[in-house]
Amino acid sequence: MTDETQVIDANGEAITTQEPTIRSKAEEPPVEVKVVFFARARDLTGLTDTSLKVPSGSTASDCLSKLFSEFPSLEEIRRSMILALNEEYVPETTVVKHKDELAIIPPISGG
Amino acid sequence: MGGGGDDPLTIQREIERLQSEKTHIENRIALLQSRLAETVAREEERVSTTSSSPQSNGLSPESIYRYSRHLLLPSFGVDGQLNLLKSSILVVGAGGLGSPVAMYLAACGVGCLGIVDNDIVELNNLHRQIIHTEVYIGQPKVKSAAAACRAINSSVRVVEHEESLRAVNALDIVSKYDIVVDATDNVPSRYMISDCCVLLGKPLVSGAALGLEGQLTVYNYNGGPCYRCLFPTPPPTTACQRCSDSGVLGVVPGVIGCLQALEAIKIASVIGEPLSGRMLLFDALLSRVRIVKLRGRSLQCKACGEDSIFTHQLFQNFDYEDFTQFSLSDASRMNLSLLPETARVSSKDYKEKLENDEPHVLVDVRPAHHFKITALPKSMNIPLSTLGVELPTISSALSKLEESSGSPASLYVICRRGNDSQRAVEYLRNNGFTSVWDIIGGLESWAAEVDSNFPIY
Numbered sequence: 036m037t038d039e040t041q042v043i044d045a046n047g048e049a050i051t052t053q054e055p056t057i058r059s060k061a062e063e064p065p066v067e068v069k070v071v072f073f074a075r076a077r078d079l080t081g082l083t084d085t086s087l088k089v090p091s092g093s094t095a096s097d098c099l100s101k102l103f104s105e106f107p108s109l110e111e112i113r114r115s116m117i118l119a120l121n122e123e124y125v126p127e128t129t130v131v132k133h134k135d136e137l138a139i140i141p142p143i144s145g146g
Numbered sequence: 147m148g149g150g151g152d153d154p155l156t157i158q159r160e161i162e163r164l165q166s167e168k169t170h171i172e173n174r175i176a177l178l179q180s181r182l183a184e185t186v187a188r189e190e191e192r193v194s195t196t197s198s199s200p201q202s203n204g205l206s207p208e209s210i211y212r213y214s215r216h217l218l219l220p221s222f223g224v225d226g227q228l229n230l231l232k233s234s235i236l237v238v239g240a241g242g243l244g245s246p247v248a249m250y251l252a253a254c255g256v257g258c259l260g261i262v263d264n265d266i267v268e269l270n271n272l273h274r275q276i277i278h279t280e281v282y283i284g285q286p287k288v289k290s291a292a293a294a295c296r297a298i299n300s301s302v303r304v305v306e307h308e309e310s311l312r313a314v315n316a317l318d319i320v321s322k323y324d325i326v327v328d329a330t331d332n333v334p335s336r337y338m339i340s341d342c343c344v345l346l347g348k349p350l351v352s353g354a355a356l357g358l359e360g361q362l363t364v365y366n367y368n369g370g371p372c373y374r375c376l377f378p379t380p381p382p383t384t385a386c387q388r389c390s391d392s393g394v395l396g397v398v399p400g401v402i403g404c405l406q407a408l409e410a411i412k413i414a415s416v417i418g419e420p421l422s423g424r425m426l427l428f429d430a431l432l433s434r435v436r437i438v439k440l441r442g443r444s445l446q447c448k449a450c451g452e453d454s455i456f457t458h459q460l461f462q463n464f465d466y467e468d469f470t471q472f473s474l475s476d477a478s479r480m481n482l483s484l485l486p487e488t489a490r491v492s493s494k495d496y497k498e499k500l501e502n503d504e505p506h507v508l509v510d511v512r513p514a515h516h517f518k519i520t521a522l523p524k525s526m527n528i529p530l531s532t533l534g535v536e537l538p539t540i541s542s543a544l545s546k547l548e549e550s551s552g553s554p555a556s557l558y559v560i561c562r563r564g565n566d567s568q569r570a571v572e573y574l575r576n577n578g579f580t581s582v583w584d585i586i587g588g589l590e591s592w593a594a595e596v597d598s599n600f601p602i603y
Contacts (some may be wrong), residue, residue: 073359073427073429074356074357074359074361075381075385075387083432111381111382111384111385112381112385114379114381115377115379115380115381115382115385117376117425117438117440117441119438119439122436122437122438122439123438123439124438124439124440124441138436138438140361140425140427140438141381141385142333142336142354142361142376142377142381143354143355143356143359143360143361144330144331144332144333144336144354144356144386144387145331145354145355145356145357145387145388145389145392145394145399146239146241146242146243146244146329146330146331146353146354146355146389146399
């Protein structure tokens, strides 16, 4: 369900299409990624964090696809957010590892 | 960074990034060299004219005493203070963020402090906008803030810009300063200020706070990204909450504002590592501070990218409110008009119906924590978000009333300002309710037109 999804990152640049071969690595145990929500993402999900199980070899983009199908309301901030893996900006094609932390950071504008 | 590999495009981008950093550093060196020359010249002049006074470093005895704790800091010292005294900083917004920014910048001795704001001090500002006091309620924030800054440090030149910063006047105002602090509270201003700083080559210390969270970063500095690099597409209006809608714990913008002052001071005095290319996230609820490494400048960025054609002219004509779909004036705040006139009543009409004892149920669709602040007597709180599952509750309230009164009962819906009540009425009408009306303008209009003692928030 998630693998064919085309993903455009927040700056509208890299459009990545994930190869559907990832899941064939049946031998490898799935990896667990912690997702941390900030600001509007907290309102939309009602959570400060959650955990995602994705097949080994999955990318940040795969994680996002799964996350957006679990929390469709997040679509609102899809095109305007910072994505950080282990507190660092990464391209969405980066492969996630077990226990990685993915942060969803929409901008705050209040003051 | 790091694992970029040997992809020629990646290498090319890295070269371009480093070159831009190099240019920035060279400019910085040239600036510092000229400052140094100036200082040395002044020192020589003083030494030659007043041979009996202490060796001069450019600081007056009063300045030495006032800033002594700065001067005692080995990493800051006389050089840091002299740099600060020569700097000019513009603070955009004299609200929750701008309050501590302006106070600290005045206290620490920047040469020139500009404050831009077009708002008036209101009572509901004072829990967080600590630069203002009760006596200034009803007066321009800029006047109040400038007076507070002058009271702290009369040796600082404080410039009052009593107007809103817009694309039409921003280039003029911003060009007079070395550093800009974004202490505004809305999305269009954030894009506009960032673009302006890119055009004029000014570092931008950007802070934001809402609810129990804050964000801080420095844009357009040392080859780092600008606001548009991170957020090329504005968020939808539903994602842009204001403190006046979502609330904010007073000290949260205070914390972020203090950190903005700190970053501005670091840039002005040329010490440390300003928060460029990194974003600080403050979580007051969990007592957590994180620093996230940001992407570098985007080569495709419409403002600072390689092929950007953004000019002063284009900037001045750019419609930031249209771009972000966000109105800058509170007065023209979204006034939804979902329903036909026949589906609506004014608060005065509703008052009449109350006085005539018309059998009715009043549903207040605000969130429960709003309902706790204040509510009309006998109103029933069913937040809009739960309306779908509470339809039977409304039906049974109506039929109970019809049984006891022996006549048909109407249904009225109210909220804070009259937008959610329309959404609710539309939903109710689509779900079989026929005698249902929305109260135009919500509780705010009730307070304005019917009961001046009714609390507003």
